[in-house]
Amino acid sequence: MQLPIPHPDALAASQALKQRIAQEIHSHAGWIPFSRFMELALYAPRLGYYSGGAAKLGKDGDFTTAPEITPLFGATLANLATELISAPEDGLSPNILEFGAGTGQLAFDILTELQTIGSSIDAYYIVELSAELRARQEQKLSAFPQVRWLDSLPAVFSGVVVANEVLDAMPVELVLKGEHGWLQRGVGLHESVGDEIVFSTIDRPADAALVAQIPDADVLAVDYLTEVHPVAIGFMHSLAAMLKGGAGGAAFLFDYGFPAAEYYLEQRDQGTLMCHYRHHAHPDPFYLPGLQDITAHVDFTAMTEAAMAGGLDVLGYTSQAGFLLEAGISQLLLRTPPENVMRYLPQANAMQKLLSPAEMGELFKVLVVGINAALPERFLRQDRSHRLGI
Template identity: 65%
Template sequence: MQLQLPQPIPDALAASHKLQNLIAEEIRRHDGWISFARYMELALYAPDLGYYSGGAAKLGKDGDFTTAPEITSLFGETLAHAAGDLMAQSAPEILEFGAGTGKLALDILTECAAAGIHLEHYAIVELSGELRARQQQLLAGFPQVSWLDDFPPAFSGVVLGNEVLDAMPVSLVVKGEHAWLERGVAYTDGKFVYADRPCDAALVAQIPDEENLPVGYLTEVHPVAAGFMGTLAEMFAAGLEQSGKGGAAILFDYGFPAGEYYLDQRSEGTLMCHYRHHAHPDPFYLPGLQDITAHVDFTAMAYAAVRSGLEMVGYMSQAAFLLAAGLGDRLLQTSPADARVYLPKANAVQKLTSPAEMGELFKVLVVGLGVQLPDQFDRMDQSHRL
């Protein structure tokens, strides 16, 4: 299939070719085959060349996709109040993973200051040099913000992750006639191609009811994201031991519980690429210049968290979470009579909450230690669907 996509500038194309050569060399060093997870890791995170570690703009009109904080400040303002309820039960600290342009942090910090929500420190873990520079410029007026290269060893407070899990490398597996196969990557005639090998049993073990799936069924499994949940658990447990205070992680992303993730209609998996606001299925197109994502299996994430010692605090659609957290109240702080200001905000709320937009496809998973969401979230909770 020939993709009809915008052409990159020469410098970007040269960087992509350099990354392609680096990945091809990795394949040669590993007897002609690497896992798709390793390919995705290099395409997204190879130092200076990967999509997230390189220098190209990722977000907004000049980037490849737009996230909820970029749509409206009401998202961050609403999240500030939800985080405030959890910080009051733990510690006045926020740790954000993958903070994008810094817009979510800006909106949360601004709302916390305006609403009197106690927040002493806002730390950001950011792997992209380009995004970190943009964040530092945008947040220069907030001395309580700092940047980290990795998880802190211990933490109490609120962890935020907006579209973080979907950017973690996934393994591809396909059901063969007699056994599951892992779909990896080879390099032939100057091109990356898929190549299947016998599958490790540990990957198959992550697929519920795998024996009932048909031959030829292709799907993703998420060992890296599951490992992330385990590391969150270790960090919160260490924080609780040190300070006596727990915390919670609020994770927004698109995906499904396992009962929907492995439906017949997803027999080709959920892998998707984003390049200059064009979505397409080819992960080998211009490595380093496009995002590669997969939908999140929220059941697998919840199980990984609970197995590691965290508590399930809540699971619901993005629409349910934001409405319970007071999104409607935030909107009505602008008078509907002021149509010029109100209508763009109302349209943004529609995009965040409509089932036809982000409202139902995006979910919110909250896990933690020693904290609870306020009562108004209880009737929204869908944890039983996991």
């Protein structure tokens, strides 16, 4: 792969993480599940991708998210949150909780828009697992005293929850259809000359509970490789318990993914796992651990089933484009007069990236779940909940 060469300090950090992972493999008889490798690569203290000090988002990072493209994304969510919180028939309290706030840009845009429209909230909670990202958020959001940081989801919450590109960053299990049944892919150490640590894949018989997450697993072809999402499913159960304990809540989950019927297509026989390094996408999860993101598309059917099992209602499921259009992003753009070309065109082009089917508009989906809450009726025009197969 022709990828950018990292700084020597970054290479040293990656090497230290490889040694940490190798120790984990040695202590578990030469094998760890892929989910554990992914967890360490992303979240090992001080060394993992999200736990280290390197920039992750924007032009200097490895990928770009919707809030980094335009403040219109956050402004749209702020207006919709205000609409929901003020609805007399809903039980939502004037609170917002964001899980995994990245650079803090989305929180900044939401809070700025709330000030602009004269809408107030009691608190803006951020659940952030990365100490490095939390430090950046604290600096970015220093002008907003209502922001409070949490180390984990609270036991009870009432209000609006936002999770933008959170589910795709949760560790997944890899499973492979073998000649005699399904196998769970794990990670071991490849024998090599010298001190270089080389990881290799090792497959073992899969637990039936993992295979049960794949619809029509028996009819898929031998050598079919895919992901299942026990960590993300566990997160949805926790989210459901948190919202069910409150007076009312609505959670908006933005991510790239598919319903189960599309996720496990025969043609998608190599799964969806992808790595991102300096705006280059490639499939090798063993490349420079700690310096690259590792993600997988989201099975939105599995997420919905977990939410419903926890007592939540499905309030909506649609494309990012359909959601943002119904939430009023076009009207917010028109605050800038089109005649003011120098200001209007950059904002219009940025909005187009969020909406275009060729960019984020169709690939990204929005799942909305909640209790004692409902989306405004206009969102029914874009709803695709029937595709979830629930």
